[in-house]
Amino acid sequence: MRIALFFQPYSPFSRRCVRSFLLVFFVLSYSLSRAQAPLKLPFFEDFSTASGRPGFDQPNPIRWKPGGGVYINNTMAINQPTVNVATFDGLGANGRPYVQNTPLAQGYTDTLTSNSIDLSGIASADINSVYMSFYWQAKGLGELPDPSVIQISQPDTTNLLPGAVTRPYDKTLVVNGVTKIVHIDTLVIQPGDSLTLQFIGVDGTWTNVWYQMGGQSDSLFRQVLVQVKPSYFHAKFAFRFRSFGRESGPFDTWHIDYIYLNRGRSATDKTIQDVGARKQLTPFFKQYTAMPLSQYLVNPTLATADSVTTDVNNLGGLIFTTFNFTVRDDVSGQLLQNDPQTATVATLPLRPQQKTAKPTPIKSFGSATKALLRYKIDVRTADNNTISPIPGIDFRQNDTISAVAALDNYYAYDDGSWEYAQQIRQREQVAVRFILSKPDAIGGVKACIVPFTTNQSGQPFVISVYNNRAGKPGTAIYQQSFSTQYPTSRNEFVEFKFTKSVSVKDTFYVGYQQISNADTSLLRLGFDKNSPFGSQIFYNGGSNWDQNLASASLNIHGAFMLRPVMGAKPDTIVTAIPEPEPLAPLQTYPNPTTGLIRWGNLPLTQLDVTSSTGRLLLTLEPSRGQQTLDLSYLPDGLYLIRLFADKRSVVQKLIIQH
16 A cells, blocks of 8 residues: 555665655755754855856845845946945846836835844953944946935815814915915925835844935945944844835846944944955957857957956955966866966055956867857955955955856847846937858847836837948848837847848848837837947937947947847848948838828838737738828828838838828
8 A cells, every 4th residue: 555655665766765755855954944043143245156147146045035126246336346236226036127007106125134143142242343334336337316305386275174273384265155275385205215224123123224315326335334232132133225216117226235244343344354356357259248159260369359357356455466367168168268377466455456368269169059158267365365364254255257258149249237228219210230250141139128117018119130331220121020028037138030031241230119109118128338339339310320439429338238140041132231222212101191102113012001019900912003002991090011022121100190
């Protein structure tokens, strides 16, 4: 009988089952006991053990309670103490707004809560020396938290009732025999954004011990020391940071770093003998952050950057440093470069210092079709010694910084993480330039769309591919409309696949265009503010293309998170170099129209009409000599007309107004 299984003679299979069961039981029991055991002093967190990659951008559960929504990264702050910070905003851990479709919703957003820390054993000699320190910054590369606002409301009235309380600035008014109070200059305080630190008492009550209001950005991190009073010396002490602001998107950004709680400190204990890596590494490639492997191998020397840099930050006294630079393929595990720098360099107290390494071009990857180059700088300092200046803290964990350069099937100018999102309106266009090493074919575009205020799922937009004309976007050689899709987590991409591949030979441009003109439906595309490739962006406000960073009027540093996917099977033969005689533009007229549209002598082979939501309304294959179409039966509104001719496809917006 099954109930007597464990009393039967063991078979090899049952023995394996029992061993597996016992192993799982003991692992779970150990994990549970570890989770329940309070932490001990010292408590130290610089967030350096997270990497900002998917699955690694949440706080370490050994020290922090899960589910608080903070985002661990090394890209959104400016001049952080060491690698990685905890960022607070209006997005949850899943990268979605706490409140959607209510743009001005305000309340508590992200929370960072420590696990329990046992302070019950603090000796009497140490009761005045328990301090917690941390660094904070408002905005960074995110959005500035707002200050409190005092508003003066419009006059309003209420009926004067017996016993009613009036104020000195109230007036009375008789209307139809009824006496009313006219409230003038009513003060309304709109709460501002804030970041708060709270301690939990022995009774489980959270108490504010420090707070900061919004309203002023700073390129520096500010250090704070807070004394922990004896009333908090209990076995289940904990602390938490909470942000208050807009709940509808990545608004009101705060950053926290380098949290240190210990006994034996004072209000002047502001320095620690620690040198840590800080600034993200510059790109491995000269012109991109990622590129197709087949394109890279055409000329690896030309494609590889001359150098990569970072900086280290000295939080203590004078110290001497060296470093080691390595490159390893995460796909194959092969070490491709190991370059130790043996010369020691003096790193001055409380100062950053730049470190520079020279990557070696990689000539071959064998039969591989993909490589992920993890390039890393490992700083060697005095705190690499096994003896820590503060027992119980390993300061070596922040001595390493790395980045990944993808050699796959796409081009990218971004580092894989957005700091904010950009939007364009209906008549505006944005395009990004890409330069090939050899002819290729585009099969689609990856885009990172950021959830903002209103859920835009299903909203249509157009992706375009342009050829090159005199260093700017030329003719649209391919256009296709898509419906907005959000990624499943922060910084992820959605691939929008073309129905036909687009062959390109040299320089081409990929762009997008908003279809709806309503503020509530504007598409927000992820924007990497750290990218050095902002000059590859081109903007069209309605008539002409202008290059970003070429004038003071168009000066946006960063990169749109648009990635053309290459290597598709050629389907259409389209040149991406300037054409001697441009083809006649594919378009209908007039626009707006009361219903009748014309296209002249264009050799149209097909015309599709879709609604602004992307629903196909009509497909027409014009008869020989046909040059008009009557759409007057359609109601007023915005429509999409897709025209096919000369192996080209163009999407046009059409407004019908009766």
